[in-house]
Amino acid sequence: MGFHLLSPSYCCGYQASPPISHGLLRFRPVTGIPKPSPKGQLHQSRRASKVLAYYGLTTPPYKLDALEPYMSQRTLELHWGKHHRDYVDSLNKQLVKSPLYGHTMEELIKVTYNNGNPLPEFNNAAQVWNHDFFWESMQSGGGKLPQGGVLQQIEKDFDSYSNFRDTFVESAMALFGSGWVWLVLRTEEKKLSVVRTSNAICPLVWGDIPIIGLDMWEHAYYLDYKDDREKYINTFMDNLVSWHAATVRMLRAEAFVNLGEPKIPVA
Protein backbone atom coordinates (compact mmCIF):
# COMPACT_ATOMS: atom_id res chain seq x y z
CA MET A 1 0.00 0.00 0.00
CA GLY A 2 2.28 2.69 -1.23
CA PHE A 3 1.43 6.34 -1.40
CA HIS A 4 4.35 7.43 -3.45
CA LEU A 5 3.89 8.36 -7.05
CA LEU A 6 6.07 5.57 -8.39
CA SER A 7 7.56 2.69 -6.53
CA PRO A 8 9.79 0.53 -8.64
CA SER A 9 11.39 -2.23 -6.67
CA TYR A 10 14.99 -2.92 -7.25
CA CYS A 11 15.68 -6.61 -7.50
CA CYS A 12 19.35 -7.19 -7.71
CA GLY A 13 19.19 -10.95 -7.96
CA TYR A 14 21.29 -11.74 -4.96
CA GLN A 15 20.02 -14.18 -2.39
CA ALA A 16 21.10 -12.07 0.47
CA SER A 17 19.68 -8.69 -0.49
CA PRO A 18 16.07 -7.72 0.09
CA PRO A 19 13.86 -6.15 -2.59
CA ILE A 20 14.02 -2.48 -1.91
CA SER A 21 10.65 -0.96 -2.64
CA HIS A 22 11.56 2.44 -1.44
CA GLY A 23 11.97 4.14 -4.76
CA LEU A 24 10.08 7.36 -5.33
CA LEU A 25 9.83 9.72 -8.26
CA ARG A 26 13.43 9.13 -8.98
CA PHE A 27 15.25 6.00 -8.04
CA ARG A 28 18.49 6.12 -6.17
CA PRO A 29 20.37 2.86 -5.92
CA VAL A 30 21.22 1.87 -2.40
CA THR A 31 24.88 2.39 -1.67
CA GLY A 32 27.05 -0.48 -0.70
CA ILE A 33 25.55 -3.28 -2.81
CA PRO A 34 27.90 -4.20 -5.62
CA LYS A 35 26.58 -4.15 -9.18
CA PRO A 36 26.15 -7.49 -11.00
CA SER A 37 29.19 -8.34 -13.04
CA PRO A 38 29.14 -10.05 -16.42
CA LYS A 39 31.06 -12.98 -14.91
CA GLY A 40 27.90 -14.51 -13.52
CA GLN A 41 25.60 -14.00 -10.61
CA LEU A 42 26.62 -17.11 -8.73
CA HIS A 43 30.14 -15.83 -8.48
CA GLN A 44 28.85 -12.47 -7.26
CA SER A 45 26.46 -13.84 -4.66
CA ARG A 46 29.21 -15.59 -2.78
CA ARG A 47 31.00 -12.31 -2.33
CA ALA A 48 27.87 -10.22 -1.81
CA SER A 49 26.33 -12.21 1.00
CA LYS A 50 26.88 -9.41 3.49
CA VAL A 51 24.19 -6.78 3.10
CA LEU A 52 25.52 -3.32 3.72
CA ALA A 53 22.45 -1.13 3.57
CA TYR A 54 18.70 -1.57 3.65
CA TYR A 55 17.10 1.74 2.83
CA GLY A 56 18.42 4.60 0.86
CA LEU A 57 18.14 8.34 1.14
CA THR A 58 15.90 9.57 -1.65
CA THR A 59 16.30 13.06 -3.00
CA PRO A 60 13.55 15.65 -3.11
CA PRO A 61 11.97 15.96 -6.59
CA TYR A 62 13.48 19.42 -7.09
CA LYS A 63 16.81 21.15 -6.68
CA LEU A 64 17.69 22.30 -3.18
CA ASP A 65 17.33 25.96 -4.10
CA ALA A 66 14.02 25.52 -5.91
CA LEU A 67 11.93 26.51 -2.92
CA GLU A 68 13.62 29.87 -2.37
CA PRO A 69 12.70 32.32 -0.91
CA TYR A 70 10.12 30.41 1.10
CA MET A 71 12.44 27.64 2.22
CA SER A 72 16.08 28.46 1.82
CA GLN A 73 18.65 26.20 0.25
CA ARG A 74 20.51 26.21 3.56
CA THR A 75 17.47 24.80 5.34
CA LEU A 76 17.12 22.04 2.74
CA GLU A 77 20.82 21.25 2.87
CA LEU A 78 20.64 20.80 6.63
CA HIS A 79 17.15 19.36 6.87
CA TRP A 80 17.56 16.85 4.06
CA GLY A 81 21.33 16.50 3.92
CA LYS A 82 21.85 16.09 7.66
CA HIS A 83 18.65 15.32 9.53
CA HIS A 84 16.98 13.10 6.96
CA ARG A 85 20.26 11.40 6.14
CA ASP A 86 20.91 10.83 9.86
CA TYR A 87 17.57 9.09 10.20
CA VAL A 88 18.32 6.80 7.26
CA ASP A 89 21.80 5.94 8.53
CA SER A 90 20.56 5.34 12.09
CA LEU A 91 17.78 3.12 10.80
CA ASN A 92 20.18 1.05 8.73
CA LYS A 93 22.51 0.71 11.71
CA GLN A 94 19.65 -0.46 13.89
CA LEU A 95 18.42 -2.94 11.30
CA VAL A 96 21.78 -4.69 11.09
CA LYS A 97 21.17 -6.31 14.46
CA SER A 98 17.40 -6.48 14.28
CA PRO A 99 15.10 -9.29 13.14
CA LEU A 100 13.00 -6.80 11.14
CA TYR A 101 14.04 -7.50 7.62
CA GLY A 102 12.57 -7.31 4.18
CA HIS A 103 9.70 -4.97 5.01
CA THR A 104 8.56 -2.12 2.87
CA MET A 105 8.84 1.20 4.63
CA GLU A 106 5.12 1.41 5.40
CA GLU A 107 5.06 -2.13 6.74
CA LEU A 108 8.10 -1.40 8.87
CA ILE A 109 6.41 1.62 10.39
CA LYS A 110 3.29 -0.33 11.28
CA VAL A 111 5.26 -3.25 12.70
CA THR A 112 7.58 -1.12 14.78
CA TYR A 113 4.70 1.03 16.04
CA ASN A 114 3.59 -2.13 17.76
CA ASN A 115 0.14 -0.74 18.60
CA GLY A 116 1.36 2.06 20.77
CA ASN A 117 4.48 0.51 22.31
CA PRO A 118 6.98 1.54 19.69
CA LEU A 119 10.12 -0.45 19.16
CA PRO A 120 13.43 1.41 18.98
CA GLU A 121 13.41 1.37 15.19
CA PHE A 122 10.09 3.18 14.97
CA ASN A 123 11.36 6.73 15.40
CA ASN A 124 13.93 6.42 12.66
CA ALA A 125 11.71 4.50 10.24
CA ALA A 126 8.80 6.86 10.68
CA GLN A 127 10.96 9.94 10.32
CA VAL A 128 12.48 8.61 7.09
CA TRP A 129 9.01 8.06 5.65
CA ASN A 130 7.67 11.34 7.01
CA HIS A 131 10.44 13.33 5.42
CA ASP A 132 10.08 11.61 2.06
CA PHE A 133 6.40 12.45 2.21
CA PHE A 134 7.17 16.04 3.21
CA TRP A 135 9.55 16.70 0.30
CA GLU A 136 6.95 15.42 -2.09
CA SER A 137 4.25 17.52 -0.46
CA MET A 138 6.03 20.64 -1.63
CA GLN A 139 6.88 22.09 -5.01
CA SER A 140 8.24 25.33 -6.33
CA GLY A 141 5.36 27.50 -7.39
CA GLY A 142 3.08 25.61 -5.04
CA GLY A 143 0.31 26.81 -2.82
CA LYS A 144 -2.73 28.52 -4.29
CA LEU A 145 -5.88 26.44 -4.50
CA PRO A 146 -6.31 22.73 -4.99
CA GLN A 147 -8.08 21.67 -8.15
CA GLY A 148 -10.72 19.24 -9.17
CA GLY A 149 -11.39 16.24 -6.99
CA VAL A 150 -9.31 17.37 -4.03
CA LEU A 151 -11.08 20.72 -3.89
CA GLN A 152 -14.45 19.01 -4.11
CA GLN A 153 -13.59 16.64 -1.31
CA ILE A 154 -12.24 19.46 0.87
CA GLU A 155 -15.38 21.49 0.31
CA LYS A 156 -17.48 18.47 1.14
CA ASP A 157 -15.66 17.70 4.38
CA PHE A 158 -14.69 21.18 5.61
CA ASP A 159 -17.47 23.29 4.05
CA SER A 160 -14.95 25.52 2.28
CA TYR A 161 -11.28 25.72 1.42
CA SER A 162 -10.71 28.66 3.77
CA ASN A 163 -12.28 26.70 6.60
CA PHE A 164 -9.88 23.85 5.94
CA ARG A 165 -6.95 26.27 5.77
CA ASP A 166 -7.89 27.86 9.10
CA THR A 167 -8.26 24.45 10.71
CA PHE A 168 -4.87 23.40 9.39
CA VAL A 169 -3.11 26.55 10.62
CA GLU A 170 -4.83 26.36 14.01
CA SER A 171 -3.89 22.72 14.44
CA ALA A 172 -0.28 23.42 13.58
CA MET A 173 -0.09 26.37 15.98
CA ALA A 174 -1.59 24.33 18.79
CA LEU A 175 1.05 21.65 18.46
CA PHE A 176 3.49 21.78 21.40
CA GLY A 177 6.95 20.35 21.05
CA SER A 178 8.00 18.49 17.93
CA GLY A 179 5.55 16.93 15.55
CA TRP A 180 3.73 16.95 12.25
CA VAL A 181 0.43 18.22 10.91
CA TRP A 182 -1.42 16.18 8.30
CA LEU A 183 -4.35 16.34 5.99
CA VAL A 184 -5.52 12.73 6.09
CA LEU A 185 -8.23 10.70 4.48
CA ARG A 186 -9.77 8.71 7.29
CA THR A 187 -10.47 5.21 6.05
CA GLU A 188 -13.30 4.41 8.45
CA GLU A 189 -15.12 7.72 8.36
CA LYS A 190 -14.33 8.10 4.66
CA LYS A 191 -13.63 11.78 4.94
CA LEU A 192 -10.75 14.20 5.00
CA SER A 193 -9.59 15.61 8.30
CA VAL A 194 -6.69 17.51 9.82
CA VAL A 195 -4.64 15.73 12.49
CA ARG A 196 -1.49 16.63 14.36
CA THR A 197 0.94 14.07 15.70
CA SER A 198 3.88 14.22 18.09
CA ASN A 199 7.49 13.47 17.32
CA ALA A 200 7.58 10.80 14.64
CA ILE A 201 4.08 9.39 14.62
CA CYS A 202 2.31 9.38 11.29
CA PRO A 203 -1.30 8.53 10.38
CA LEU A 204 -0.25 5.30 8.65
CA VAL A 205 -0.10 3.63 12.03
CA TRP A 206 -3.86 4.04 12.38
CA GLY A 207 -4.51 2.90 8.84
CA ASP A 208 -5.40 6.40 7.61
CA ILE A 209 -4.07 7.76 4.35
CA PRO A 210 -2.08 11.01 4.53
CA ILE A 211 -2.57 13.48 1.70
CA ILE A 212 -0.39 16.42 2.80
CA GLY A 213 2.18 16.60 5.59
CA LEU A 214 3.91 19.56 7.26
CA ASP A 215 7.00 19.21 9.43
CA MET A 216 6.62 21.21 12.64
CA TRP A 217 9.93 20.19 14.17
CA GLU A 218 11.98 23.26 14.94
CA HIS A 219 14.73 22.23 12.54
CA ALA A 220 12.29 22.65 9.66
CA TYR A 221 11.65 26.35 10.13
CA TYR A 222 14.06 27.76 12.66
CA LEU A 223 16.72 28.90 10.20
CA ASP A 224 14.24 30.74 8.00
CA TYR A 225 11.55 31.89 10.39
CA LYS A 226 13.10 31.62 13.89
CA ASP A 227 10.09 31.22 16.18
CA ASP A 228 7.47 32.74 13.85
CA ARG A 229 5.63 29.49 13.29
CA GLU A 230 2.49 31.15 11.99
CA LYS A 231 4.42 32.75 9.14
CA TYR A 232 6.01 29.41 8.30
CA ILE A 233 2.66 27.60 8.21
CA ASN A 234 1.01 30.33 6.15
CA THR A 235 3.91 30.38 3.72
CA PHE A 236 3.63 26.62 3.37
CA MET A 237 -0.07 26.87 2.56
CA ASP A 238 0.30 29.84 0.22
CA ASN A 239 3.52 29.10 -1.62
CA LEU A 240 4.85 25.60 -1.08
CA VAL A 241 2.19 22.92 -0.78
CA SER A 242 1.95 20.72 -3.83
CA TRP A 243 -1.70 20.12 -4.67
CA HIS A 244 -0.52 18.09 -7.64
CA ALA A 245 0.99 15.53 -5.29
CA ALA A 246 -2.14 15.69 -3.17
CA THR A 247 -4.29 14.91 -6.21
CA VAL A 248 -2.21 11.89 -7.13
CA ARG A 249 -2.35 10.63 -3.56
CA MET A 250 -6.12 11.06 -3.47
CA LEU A 251 -6.39 9.07 -6.69
CA ARG A 252 -4.45 6.21 -5.12
CA ALA A 253 -6.41 6.52 -1.91
CA GLU A 254 -9.67 6.10 -3.77
CA ALA A 255 -8.54 2.59 -4.66
CA PHE A 256 -8.70 1.76 -0.96
CA VAL A 257 -11.50 3.98 0.30
CA ASN A 258 -14.80 4.29 -1.47
CA LEU A 259 -15.52 7.99 -1.33
CA GLY A 260 -18.39 7.87 -3.73
CA GLU A 261 -20.80 6.16 -1.41
CA PRO A 262 -23.93 8.17 -0.95
CA LYS A 263 -24.78 9.19 2.60
CA ILE A 264 -27.70 6.87 3.28
CA PRO A 265 -29.44 7.82 6.51
CA VAL A 266 -29.87 4.95 8.92
CA ALA A 267 -33.51 4.17 9.57
Added chain:
Amino acid sequence: MGGASLLSALACGVSSSSIGAPPHSFLCPTPNRRRKSRRKVRCAPITAQFELKPPPYPLDSLEPHMSRETLEHHWGRHHRGHVDSLNARIAGTQLEEMELEDVVVASYNKGSPLPPFVHAAQVWNHDFFWRSMEPGGGGKPSGELMGLIERDFGSFERMLKEFKEAASTQFGSGWAWLAYKANRLDVGNAVNPCPSEKDNKLVIAKTPNAVNPLVWDYSPLLAVDVWEVCDFSFLFFLSFFVFFFLKLYSGWQRACTDLPLMFRCKFVLFVQHAYYLDYENRRADYVSIFMEKLVSWDIVSSRLHIATARAAERAREDERRRREDDVEITNREAVEMYVDSDNDSEPE
Protein backbone atom coordinates in the same frame (compact mmCIF):
# COMPACT_ATOMS: atom_id res chain seq x y z
CA MET B 1 17.22 43.74 41.38
CA GLY B 2 17.10 46.77 39.10
CA GLY B 3 16.04 44.71 36.15
CA ALA B 4 13.25 43.01 38.00
CA SER B 5 11.73 46.20 39.37
CA LEU B 6 11.94 47.80 35.95
CA LEU B 7 10.04 44.88 34.55
CA SER B 8 7.40 45.18 37.20
CA ALA B 9 7.14 48.90 36.57
CA LEU B 10 6.56 48.22 32.92
CA ALA B 11 4.04 45.49 33.58
CA CYS B 12 1.72 47.58 35.67
CA GLY B 13 -0.45 45.65 37.98
CA VAL B 14 1.80 42.62 37.98
CA SER B 15 2.77 41.54 41.46
CA SER B 16 6.52 41.70 41.62
CA SER B 17 6.84 39.09 44.32
CA SER B 18 5.45 36.91 41.57
CA ILE B 19 4.44 33.94 43.58
CA GLY B 20 1.05 33.75 45.27
CA ALA B 21 0.63 37.36 46.42
CA PRO B 22 -2.91 37.43 47.75
CA PRO B 23 -4.95 40.51 46.90
CA HIS B 24 -5.55 41.55 50.50
CA SER B 25 -1.83 42.12 51.14
CA PHE B 26 -2.36 45.61 49.77
CA LEU B 27 -4.29 46.47 52.91
CA CYS B 28 -1.39 45.63 55.22
CA PRO B 29 1.74 46.12 53.18
CA THR B 30 5.08 44.91 54.46
CA PRO B 31 7.98 47.38 54.29
CA ASN B 32 9.22 45.82 51.04
CA ARG B 33 5.85 45.78 49.42
CA ARG B 34 4.95 49.31 50.43
CA ARG B 35 7.27 50.75 47.83
CA LYS B 36 5.76 48.66 45.11
CA SER B 37 2.18 49.02 46.28
CA ARG B 38 2.37 52.75 45.56
CA ARG B 39 2.92 51.84 41.94
CA LYS B 40 -0.06 49.55 42.10
CA VAL B 41 -2.28 52.41 43.28
CA ARG B 42 -1.47 54.34 40.12
CA CYS B 43 -1.97 51.34 37.85
CA ALA B 44 -4.48 48.53 37.35
CA PRO B 45 -5.97 46.53 40.23
CA ILE B 46 -3.76 43.93 41.89
CA THR B 47 -3.65 40.56 40.25
CA ALA B 48 -1.43 37.71 41.37
CA GLN B 49 0.47 36.80 38.24
CA PHE B 50 3.77 35.30 37.35
CA GLU B 51 6.46 37.53 36.00
CA LEU B 52 9.37 36.90 33.70
CA LYS B 53 12.45 36.76 35.93
CA PRO B 54 15.69 37.69 34.20
CA PRO B 55 18.74 35.41 34.44
CA PRO B 56 21.00 36.33 37.39
CA TYR B 57 23.71 37.63 35.06
CA PRO B 58 23.82 40.05 32.14
CA LEU B 59 22.71 38.59 28.84
CA ASP B 60 26.14 38.86 27.27
CA SER B 61 28.08 37.39 30.17
CA LEU B 62 27.92 33.80 28.90
CA GLU B 63 29.78 34.65 25.70
CA PRO B 64 31.36 33.05 23.76
CA HIS B 65 29.67 29.81 24.78
CA MET B 66 26.14 31.15 24.65
CA SER B 67 25.72 34.36 22.74
CA ARG B 68 23.73 37.39 23.78
CA GLU B 69 21.45 36.90 20.74
CA THR B 70 20.67 33.39 21.89
CA LEU B 71 19.75 34.56 25.36
CA GLU B 72 17.75 37.50 24.04
CA HIS B 73 15.82 35.18 21.82
CA HIS B 74 15.49 32.20 24.09
CA TRP B 75 14.72 34.19 27.23
CA GLY B 76 13.25 37.32 25.73
CA ARG B 77 10.87 35.59 23.32
CA HIS B 78 10.35 31.92 24.16
CA HIS B 79 10.43 32.21 27.93
CA ARG B 80 8.45 35.45 27.89
CA GLY B 81 5.87 33.88 25.59
CA HIS B 82 5.32 31.08 28.07
CA VAL B 83 4.95 33.50 30.98
CA ASP B 84 2.34 35.51 29.09
CA SER B 85 0.44 32.41 27.99
CA LEU B 86 0.51 31.02 31.53
CA ASN B 87 -0.90 34.20 32.99
CA ALA B 88 -3.61 34.26 30.36
CA ARG B 89 -4.57 30.65 31.00
CA ILE B 90 -4.71 30.66 34.78
CA ALA B 91 -6.52 33.98 35.07
CA GLY B 92 -9.71 33.42 37.01
CA THR B 93 -8.94 29.82 37.93
CA GLN B 94 -7.90 28.38 41.26
CA LEU B 95 -4.39 27.85 39.91
CA GLU B 96 -3.94 31.62 40.02
CA GLU B 97 -3.21 31.76 43.71
CA MET B 98 -0.79 28.86 43.82
CA GLU B 99 2.99 28.85 43.76
CA LEU B 100 4.55 28.00 40.42
CA GLU B 101 5.71 24.56 41.51
CA ASP B 102 2.24 23.74 42.79
CA VAL B 103 0.72 24.92 39.52
CA VAL B 104 3.07 22.59 37.65
CA VAL B 105 2.20 19.56 39.75
CA ALA B 106 -1.54 20.32 39.85
CA SER B 107 -1.87 20.95 36.13
CA TYR B 108 0.07 17.77 35.35
CA ASN B 109 -3.08 16.09 36.57
CA LYS B 110 -1.63 12.60 37.01
CA GLY B 111 -0.47 12.32 33.43
CA SER B 112 -3.35 14.01 31.63
CA PRO B 113 -2.01 17.53 31.62
CA LEU B 114 -4.37 20.47 31.61
CA PRO B 115 -3.72 23.34 29.19
CA PRO B 116 -1.72 25.52 31.63
CA PHE B 117 0.75 22.69 32.26
CA VAL B 118 3.03 23.25 29.27
CA HIS B 119 3.37 26.93 30.02
CA ALA B 120 3.80 26.58 33.77
CA ALA B 121 6.33 23.80 33.33
CA GLN B 122 8.29 25.67 30.67
CA VAL B 123 8.39 28.83 32.80
CA TRP B 124 9.70 26.81 35.74
CA ASN B 125 12.13 24.83 33.56
CA HIS B 126 13.61 27.90 31.96
CA ASP B 127 13.98 29.74 35.29
CA PHE B 128 15.77 26.65 36.58
CA PHE B 129 17.93 26.45 33.45
CA TRP B 130 19.10 30.06 33.56
CA ARG B 131 19.96 29.69 37.20
CA SER B 132 21.89 26.50 36.53
CA MET B 133 24.44 28.49 34.56
CA GLU B 134 26.92 31.19 35.48
CA PRO B 135 29.61 33.10 33.66
CA GLY B 136 32.90 31.32 34.15
CA GLY B 137 31.14 28.17 35.22
CA GLY B 138 32.10 24.59 34.61
CA GLY B 139 34.87 22.74 36.31
CA LYS B 140 34.07 20.06 38.81
CA PRO B 141 31.80 19.95 41.83
CA SER B 142 33.12 19.41 45.31
CA GLY B 143 32.05 18.44 48.79
CA GLU B 144 28.83 16.60 49.42
CA LEU B 145 27.77 16.78 45.76
CA MET B 146 30.98 15.20 44.49
CA GLY B 147 30.73 12.55 47.16
CA LEU B 148 27.21 11.64 46.11
CA ILE B 149 28.14 11.64 42.40
CA GLU B 150 30.98 9.25 43.06
CA ARG B 151 28.78 7.08 45.23
CA ASP B 152 25.92 6.83 42.76
CA PHE B 153 27.70 6.91 39.40
CA GLY B 154 31.17 5.62 40.18
CA SER B 155 32.95 8.71 38.94
CA PHE B 156 32.31 12.22 37.72
CA GLU B 157 33.23 11.19 34.16
CA ARG B 158 30.66 8.42 34.19
CA MET B 159 27.98 10.81 35.37
CA LEU B 160 28.92 13.20 32.55
CA LYS B 161 28.75 10.39 30.03
CA GLU B 162 25.33 9.28 31.22
CA PHE B 163 24.06 12.85 31.24
CA LYS B 164 25.25 13.45 27.68
CA GLU B 165 23.69 10.21 26.57
CA ALA B 166 20.36 11.11 28.13
CA ALA B 167 20.45 14.51 26.43
CA SER B 168 21.41 13.04 23.05
CA THR B 169 18.85 10.26 23.08
CA GLN B 170 15.90 12.43 24.03
CA PHE B 171 13.90 12.16 20.82
CA GLY B 172 12.11 15.30 19.77
CA SER B 173 12.06 18.13 22.27
CA GLY B 174 12.75 17.85 25.96
CA TRP B 175 15.11 18.25 28.88
CA ALA B 176 17.82 16.22 30.57
CA TRP B 177 18.02 16.33 34.36
CA LEU B 178 20.25 15.46 37.26
CA ALA B 179 17.90 14.98 40.17
CA TYR B 180 17.88 13.79 43.74
CA LYS B 181 15.39 11.01 44.27
CA ALA B 182 13.32 11.43 47.38
CA ASN B 183 12.57 8.58 49.73
CA ARG B 184 9.23 7.80 48.23
CA LEU B 185 8.37 4.95 45.89
CA ASP B 186 4.75 5.80 45.27
CA VAL B 187 4.54 9.32 43.93
CA GLY B 188 0.81 9.29 43.29
CA ASN B 189 0.86 11.81 40.49
CA ALA B 190 2.86 9.91 37.92
CA VAL B 191 4.68 6.70 37.26
CA ASN B 192 8.05 6.88 38.99
CA PRO B 193 10.61 6.32 36.24
CA CYS B 194 13.30 5.05 38.58
CA PRO B 195 11.48 2.87 41.09
CA SER B 196 13.79 0.89 43.32
CA GLU B 197 14.39 0.27 46.98
CA LYS B 198 17.52 2.40 46.80
CA ASP B 199 16.24 5.86 47.47
CA ASN B 200 18.02 9.04 48.51
CA LYS B 201 20.29 8.94 45.51
CA LEU B 202 21.17 10.97 42.46
CA VAL B 203 19.59 9.94 39.18
CA ILE B 204 19.72 11.15 35.62
CA ALA B 205 16.42 11.46 33.81
CA LYS B 206 15.24 12.76 30.48
CA THR B 207 11.80 14.20 29.90
CA PRO B 208 9.85 15.06 26.77
CA ASN B 209 8.60 18.50 25.87
CA ALA B 210 7.79 20.34 29.08
CA VAL B 211 7.68 17.59 31.68
CA ASN B 212 10.03 17.97 34.63
CA PRO B 213 10.95 15.76 37.60
CA LEU B 214 8.75 17.74 39.99
CA VAL B 215 5.85 15.62 38.82
CA TRP B 216 7.65 12.53 40.10
CA ASP B 217 8.37 14.25 43.39
CA TYR B 218 12.10 14.32 42.64
CA SER B 219 14.27 17.29 43.55
CA PRO B 220 15.89 18.54 40.34
CA LEU B 221 19.47 19.69 40.73
CA LEU B 222 20.54 20.48 37.17
CA ALA B 223 18.79 20.82 33.84
CA VAL B 224 19.85 21.21 30.25
CA ASP B 225 17.43 22.30 27.54
CA VAL B 226 17.54 19.97 24.54
CA TRP B 227 14.82 21.49 22.44
CA GLU B 228 16.14 21.94 18.91
CA VAL B 229 16.22 25.70 19.47
CA CYS B 230 19.36 25.15 21.54
CA ASP B 231 21.01 23.01 18.87
CA PHE B 232 20.44 25.83 16.41
CA SER B 233 21.86 28.41 18.79
CA PHE B 234 24.89 26.22 19.14
CA LEU B 235 25.01 25.93 15.37
CA PHE B 236 25.09 29.70 15.04
CA PHE B 237 27.95 29.77 17.54
CA LEU B 238 29.84 27.16 15.52
CA SER B 239 29.16 28.94 12.25
CA PHE B 240 30.49 32.18 13.73
CA PHE B 241 33.63 30.32 14.70
CA VAL B 242 34.00 28.77 11.25
CA PHE B 243 33.36 32.00 9.38
CA PHE B 244 35.88 33.77 11.58
CA PHE B 245 38.35 31.04 10.79
CA LEU B 246 37.58 31.25 7.09
CA LYS B 247 38.06 35.00 7.15
CA LEU B 248 41.47 34.50 8.72
CA TYR B 249 42.27 31.97 6.05
CA SER B 250 41.18 34.24 3.22
CA GLY B 251 43.40 36.93 4.60
CA TRP B 252 46.28 34.51 4.61
CA GLN B 253 45.31 33.42 1.10
CA ARG B 254 45.64 36.95 -0.17
CA ALA B 255 49.11 37.08 1.29
CA CYS B 256 50.21 33.76 -0.24
CA THR B 257 48.77 33.89 -3.73
CA ASP B 258 51.39 31.57 -5.09
CA LEU B 259 49.95 28.59 -3.22
CA PRO B 260 48.66 25.95 -5.59
CA LEU B 261 44.92 26.21 -6.20
CA MET B 262 44.40 22.56 -5.38
CA PHE B 263 45.79 23.02 -1.90
CA ARG B 264 43.62 26.07 -1.24
CA CYS B 265 40.47 24.30 -2.43
CA LYS B 266 41.18 21.24 -0.36
CA PHE B 267 41.78 23.37 2.69
CA VAL B 268 38.45 25.17 2.32
CA LEU B 269 36.66 21.89 1.72
CA PHE B 270 38.33 20.45 4.80
CA VAL B 271 37.09 23.34 6.94
CA GLN B 272 33.56 23.03 5.54
CA HIS B 273 33.58 19.30 6.05
CA ALA B 274 34.83 19.71 9.60
CA TYR B 275 31.97 22.11 10.24
CA TYR B 276 29.43 19.58 8.95
CA LEU B 277 31.03 16.87 11.01
CA ASP B 278 30.68 19.10 14.03
CA TYR B 279 27.06 19.61 13.18
CA GLU B 280 26.45 15.88 13.32
CA ASN B 281 27.34 15.83 16.97
CA ARG B 282 25.84 19.22 17.66
CA ARG B 283 23.79 18.15 20.62
CA ALA B 284 26.61 16.20 22.21
CA ASP B 285 28.95 19.16 21.73
CA TYR B 286 26.41 21.61 23.07
CA VAL B 287 25.95 19.54 26.22
CA SER B 288 29.73 19.19 26.57
CA ILE B 289 30.18 22.95 26.38
CA PHE B 290 27.37 23.38 28.87
CA MET B 291 28.98 21.01 31.35
CA GLU B 292 32.53 22.25 30.84
CA LYS B 293 32.04 25.99 30.66
CA LEU B 294 28.61 27.07 31.84
CA VAL B 295 27.19 24.94 34.64
CA SER B 296 27.20 26.48 38.09
CA TRP B 297 28.17 23.74 40.54
CA ASP B 298 27.63 26.10 43.49
CA ILE B 299 23.95 26.39 42.68
CA VAL B 300 23.70 22.63 42.16
CA SER B 301 25.34 22.02 45.54
CA SER B 302 22.96 24.40 47.26
CA ARG B 303 20.00 22.68 45.59
CA LEU B 304 21.34 19.34 46.78
CA HIS B 305 21.59 20.72 50.29
CA ILE B 306 17.93 21.77 50.16
CA ALA B 307 16.94 18.43 48.66
CA THR B 308 18.71 16.35 51.29
CA ALA B 309 17.28 18.55 54.04
CA ARG B 310 13.82 18.05 52.57
CA ALA B 311 14.33 14.29 52.34
CA ALA B 312 15.58 14.16 55.93
CA GLU B 313 12.59 16.19 57.10
CA ARG B 314 10.26 13.81 55.28
CA ALA B 315 11.98 10.81 56.81
CA ARG B 316 11.51 12.34 60.27
CA GLU B 317 7.83 13.04 59.50
CA ASP B 318 7.26 9.49 58.29
CA GLU B 319 9.02 8.11 61.36
CA ARG B 320 6.95 10.27 63.67
CA ARG B 321 3.74 9.25 61.94
CA ARG B 322 4.68 5.61 62.12
CA ARG B 323 5.39 5.93 65.84
CA GLU B 324 2.04 7.63 66.36
CA ASP B 325 0.28 4.87 64.45
CA ASP B 326 2.06 2.27 66.54
CA VAL B 327 0.91 3.95 69.75
CA GLU B 328 -2.63 4.08 68.43
CA ILE B 329 -2.59 0.42 67.52
CA THR B 330 -1.36 -0.64 70.94
CA ASN B 331 -4.13 1.45 72.53
CA ARG B 332 -6.74 -0.14 70.34
CA GLU B 333 -5.44 -3.60 71.10
CA ALA B 334 -5.92 -2.99 74.79
CA VAL B 335 -9.57 -2.10 74.17
CA GLU B 336 -10.06 -5.17 72.00
CA MET B 337 -8.60 -7.41 74.65
CA TYR B 338 -11.04 -5.95 77.09
CA VAL B 339 -13.91 -6.66 74.73
CA ASP B 340 -12.64 -10.16 74.03
CA SER B 341 -12.42 -11.01 77.69
CA ASP B 342 -16.04 -9.86 78.06
CA ASN B 343 -17.10 -12.23 75.26
CA ASP B 344 -15.04 -14.99 76.71
CA SER B 345 -16.82 -14.74 80.00
CA GLU B 346 -20.22 -15.06 78.34
CA PRO B 347 -21.46 -18.53 77.56
CA GLU B 348 -21.68 -19.33 73.77
